[in-house]
Amino acid sequence: MGADLFDSNVASFTAALVMATTLAQSKVSETIVFVYAALGLLASIIGVATARIGKHGNPTRALNSSTYVTTGVFAVLTALATLLLKFDLPNGGAWRIWGASVAGLLIGVIIGITTDYFTDDSRKPVHMVAKASKSGPAFTILSGISYGFLSTLPAMIGIALSALISYKICEPIGEGYAMYGISMAAVGMLSIVGMIISNDAYGPIVDNARGLAEMGNLGEEVLNITDELDSAGNTVKAVTKGFAIGAAGLTVISLLGAFMSEVNDAIVKGGLAIEKLTGFDIMNPTVFFGVLIGAAIPAVFSAMLMLGVDRNAQRMVAEIHRQFKEIIGLKEGKPGVEPEYDKCIEIATDGALKELIPAGLVAIIATLAVGFIGGVHAIGGFLVGNIVSGLLLALFMSNSGGLWDNAKKYVESGHEGGKGSDTHKSAVVGDTVGDPFKDTAGPSINTQITVVSLVSSLMATLFLTINLF
Numbered sequence: 394m395g396a397d398l399f400d401s402n403v404a405s406f407t408a409a410l411v412m413a414t415t416l417a418q419s420k421v422s423e424t425i426v427f428v429y430a431a432l433g434l435l436a437s438i439i440g441v442a443t444a445r446i447g448k449h450g451n452p453t454r455a456l457n458s459s460t461y462v463t464t465g466v467f468a469v470l471t472a473l474a475t476l477l478l479k480f481d482l483p484n485g486g487a488w489r490i491w492g493a494s495v496a497g498l499l500i501g502v503i504i505g506i507t508t509d510y511f512t513d514d515s516r517k518p519v520h521m522v523a524k525a526s527k528s529g530p531a532f533t534i535l536s537g538i539s540y541g542f543l544s545t546l547p548a549m550i551g552i553a554l555s556a557l558i559s560y561k562i563c564e565p566i567g568e569g570y571a572m573y574g575i576s577m578a579a580v581g582m583l584s585i586v587g588m589i590i591s592n593d594a595y596g597p598i599v600d601n602a603r604g605l606a607e608m609g610n611l612g613e614e615v616l617n618i619t620d621e622l623d624s625a626g627n628t629v630k631a632v633t634k635g636f637a638i639g640a641a642g643l644t645v646i647s648l649l650g651a652f653m654s655e656v657n658d659a660i661v662k663g664g665l666a667i668e669k670l671t672g673f674d675i676m677n678p679t680v681f682f683g684v685l686i687g688a689a690i691p692a693v694f695s696a697m698l699m700l701g702v703d704r705n706a707q708r709m710v711a712e713i714h715r716q717f718k719e720i721i722g723l724k725e726g727k728p729g730v731e732p733e734y735d736k737c738i739e740i741a742t743d744g745a746l747k748e749l750i751p752a753g754l755v756a757i758i759a760t761l762a763v764g765f766i767g768g769v770h771a772i773g774g775f776l777v778g779n780i781v782s783g784l785l786l787a788l789f790m791s792n793s794g795g796l797w798d799n800a801k802k803y804v805e806s807g808h809e810g811g812k813g814s815d816t817h818k819s820a821v822v823g824d825t826v827g828d829p830f831k832d833t834a835g836p837s838i839n840t841q842i843t844v845v846s847l848v849s850s851l852m853a854t855l856f857l858t859i860n861l862f
Contacts, residue, residue: 408647433584493559497578541793576647596626673773683774701748768860794831
């Protein structure tokens with residue numbers, strides 16, 4: 394997630410700057426990007442400092458409230474900067490850009506709230522999945538998948554609204570400012586990246602703390618506390634993923650604008666007798682060809698990553714069986730008998746890196762193939778299909794995974810039969826399926842979307858001049 398958020402943050406920043414250089418008031422537009430990004434970091438520092446929890450407080454509420462504080466601080470600081478620096482843009486342009494940035498940020502918060510509803514163990518969806526687990530693991534999977542799909546609608550509406558609102562707000566400023574507005578909405582949504590990454594890092598820290606408490610036999614009281622913190626970590630992680638996925642959607646729309654700018658710049662510089670790009674007509678068969686291929690890539694990418702997890706897990710199970718068989722006394726837990734931890738760590742780390750390479754190559758090769766076959770119009774369609782399909786799958790997998798994880802935690806806390814029951818066994822199956830969803834494929838799709846967008850922009854001139862159709 395750190396890499397994913399950094400990737401989205403830099404991509405949104407870059408897209409805004411690329412578009413700013415093509416605008417009439419380029420220097421002012423570039424300055425706004427830098428000022429807003431800097432104030433976002435300051436707002437994050439203030440937000441992190443406000444995260445407090447009393448003796449009987451709710452950790453999830455404390456973590457989420459710090460996100461809302463950061464959002465409010467950013468809105469106020471950027472409004473003050475807009476007022477004091479008096480950016481010279483026509484038709485109240487500076488305030489329009491501020492409005493687009495705040496719209497992006499507020500939509501990010503709304504996406505976070507809806508994600509919280511579907512993944513928090515105090516909410517109905519988690520309770521319903523835990524209840525379904527009573528009937529067996531098949532019902533755990535079916536209910537989790539269903540709620541995961543339901544959770545995508547509010548987020549997709551939010552991303553669509555933020556793009557539409559920011560476009561319309563900035564359109565009156567002048568030519569090119571409408572797409573620049575979308576890029577500033579992405580910058581706004583990711584401006585509090587410091588706060589988001591802090592909340593995201595909280596999850597694995599408390600997860601490992603729980604593991605240490607269990608291995609150290611620190612007692613049920615400590616485990617109950619760490620379970621509550623771990624549950625909060627799962628919910629907050631899902632919220633931060635919602636932020637990251639929403640921001641990735643806006644970022645890639647911005648990168649689509651940057652791609653069009655690159656193509657049009659190449660047309661002008663090359664003196665080519667080709668019309669400038671103003672959009673992508675879905676009725677154009679070349680564009681539609683790109684849409685279909687682009688929509689398929691996130692599904693293929695996710696499948697390859699999850700098959701990689703599956704293969705690696707099977708290697709791990711085989712290694713554990715080997716150690717139980719060959720190391721005398723390990724299975725019985727005899728004192729002084731140690732397992733070969735390094736072998737398991739090697740399987741996990743080497744496999745993680747090796748399994749990522751083919752999936753990454755498929756995404757890049759597909760982009761190049763579409764570009765050289767159908768040219769820039771096909772690439773436009775490819776990016777649109779990739780964005781829509783990728784966002785849907787990323788939201789679905791991240792939310793389903795968090796939902797299954799917290800359903801298991803909810804059962805373990807004594808509900809629906811508690812630990813050791815058949816319900817618990819079903820919930821564990823759901824959690825096992827959910828881990829590659831929320832920790833592998835879901836967040837990785839964001840990066841895949843951004844990578845194909847960046848490859849498209851870098852290769853824009855070649856796609857324009859060398860293609861079959």
